[in-house]
Amino acid sequence: MLIANYKLHILIKKNEIIMKLLLFLFITFKLFATTQNLYILDAKSLTPLSGAIISDQNCRVKSDKNGMAKISTSSKNLFIKAYGYKQKTISSTDSKTVFLEPFTSKALYVSFWAAGSSKYMNRILKLARDTEINTVIVDVKNEFGNLSYKSKVRLAQKIGAHKQRTIFNIDKFVKNLKDQGLYVVARIVVFKDDRLARTHDQYALKDANATVWRNREKLAWVDPYDSRVHDYVADIAADAASRGFDEINFDYVRFPLKKGLVYLKPHNKRNRVAAISKFLQTANKKLRPYNVYTSVDTYGYVCWNKGDTNIGHTIKSLAKHTDYISPMLYPSGFGVGILGFRNPTDHNYEIINESIKAGLKRADIEPSRFKPWLQSFKDYGFDRKFFRSKEVSQQIKGAEHASCSGWLLWNPSSRFSSKGLQDVRLPYPILPAYKEVKNLSYCFRKETKD
Known part of the structure; x- marks a missing residue:
């Protein structure tokens, strides 16, 4: 007593x-x-x-x-x-x-390995000088859980997340990009983290047999319900913000589309949406000392679906906790029948433009909240065409006509050309006939001859 x-x-x-x-x-x-x-x-x-x-x-x-x-x-x-x-x-x-100052992001993706390659970086910087590109989105934390530079986050150092780093002086790297007038975004993969799952088994997603689950790429995920994971990734985001990045982009901030996994909480729509929201709230709190924007990548179909697409995402819930939403509107990623099209890759303008309009119906937000990912790689779902000038230009115009705050070109290997991009060194071309404009066969874009 x-x-x-x-x-x-x-x-x-x-x-x-x-x-x-x-x-x-x-x-x-x-x-x-x-x-x-x-x-x-x-x-x-x-x-x-x-x-x-x-x-x-x-x-x-x-x-x-x-x-x-x-x-x-x-x-x-x-x-x-x-x-x-x-x-x-x-x-x-x-x-x-x-x-x-009004600003429309026109971005190229810089992969984990491209960031450490002078050949790739010189090519990207040349495109930024010669074309409308004004933004780069750089891998800071990739799908393997590796960091492109040595972070001050203790857990990241403990698990060796920086051991395969490709950027050895992050402050100099970011400064160099900003000195060239570029807006610099840090891409941070959230719950697809093989390194953290391997080194901390208690964080890893497991199957019904209590075995760590791995996807088709043989990569493990961590549990999106785990607040310890939230803190870890949020700390990495804050460290990136302290290095001078203008925006923090969260990718794979979702649940995997796999049935039969064991989670910390009952796996339903309400809990999924709440878990993603909780992570974003945690990240926002740790980013408060820094003047950065945040953005979240999501599936293109999230713009169309009424539910959470089984990944914890709705346009409305994401808009509450992030500045920008970046749906992956790759025409190759849509199925037969979207908007009545048998081959979405033949209708690139419509796919982008109508998807943004559909997303706006899901939440009371302005179109300026969207910065979609666009396809700059070979089609994999239909006729295997290469996305060159016409296809890239049509997508960009679809985003511009929807009044988005910008667009992000995705090529997984960061192999970009100037095709489809406006060349800032050339005058605008003579406008085409009305019929061509109506049929969208021409997109009013001044382009290089690359």
Whole structure:
């Protein structure tokens, strides 16, 4: 009884200390906080920006329809973001009128191995100089669980995630890209993590026989319900943000499409959606000190499906916890019958454009929240055609006509050409006849002769 009373006394004392600390922090914030009145404008049109996000490490507010916002802060800096614009960091003592630059991402994917190859990087940088490309999305954590550079995250170092790294000076690498005017995105694969599953069996997804499950590529996954996994990946994302990346892109932030696996929780739609949302909330919390956008990759069919596609994704749930949604709208990935087409790869414009429109019906969001992945590789589902100038250009126009905030070209080996891309060194071509425009056989894009 005496021991129980003593433990109760200690618990009460601890609670008193915590309450005093919280009161001290609250009073300190009130003493040093200042109220900032901000006016957010489009840098080109000078029109007020509604819905711009102003934040510090403690809170966030949005601008009203007149571009006005009020925030109480004790932070030295404020972060200003708006969908379809480059983010901006201002001092709390700066001018209270803020101009945001409109920005449409036009991206090339830089694979884990391409990032460490001067040959591939020189080719990508040349395309960025000569064409409309202004963004690169770089593998930071790939499907094997390997990191492209040595992170400061202790668990990553413990499991040797950096041992096959291809970038040996990440700060210099990112700076070089930004010095060339590029917007730099970190791609982080989340739950498909063979290395973490191998080194920490307790995190791995298992089958009914308690054996670690591996997919067709012989790679293991970790359990999306496991909060320890959430913390690990969120720490990696925060480390990447601290190195200067402008955006954190989460891929494979979903459940695998495999039946019969054993999870930490009952496997149903409600729990799946909640698990993905919880991870994104964890990541957002750890990214709060950095002025970065976030984006999530998802299946193209998520734009069309009413449910969660059995992976924990709905457009509505994702939109609550990420800035941008990047559906993989590869025409080769759609089945016969989509929009009534027998061969979706013959209708690239329509596949992209109508998929975005379908996605907008799933949630009350603006089209500027979408930055779709587009196909820049050989068809694998129909007539095996190569995606060259016509096919790439049609997809891009489909995204542009849907008013997306950009597009991302995917080639798994990062082997890109200038075909389908506008050459910034050439004038626009003469407009075609109306009939050609109507039939979408021409996409108003100035292209290189590559």
